[in-house]
Amino acid sequence: MAKGFQKGVSGNPKGRAKGIPNKTTAEIKEIITRIVGNQLDRLEKDLDLIRKDNPEEAIRIATKLIDYVIPKQTKLDVDGRLEHSVNKLVIEIKKANGKDD
Secondary structure, three states: OOOOOOOOOOOOOOOOOOOOOOHHHHHHHHHHHHHHHHOHHHHHHHHHHHHHHOHHHHHHHHHHHHOOOOOOOOOOOHHHHHHHHHHHHHHHHHHHOOOOO
């Protein structure tokens, strides 16, 4: 009898590493990148034509395309970090003064 995995039990209990796409996703992204890369000149010309008749639509399309070129930035929680730092500082001051509340 051939050895294999038990049904429902993964050969890699931790699974695929975070941020690593599965093989199919990686292949599809590569194909789309190739197709779009070969059409950039045409896309620019098409946007120029749209811009002449309908500048608002050209901006809408360009804005949607930006999401695929420039990665979205994560929001930095400055207020939360500041509050956390202040709380840590207050705790340290209380400890230094012998007040462990």
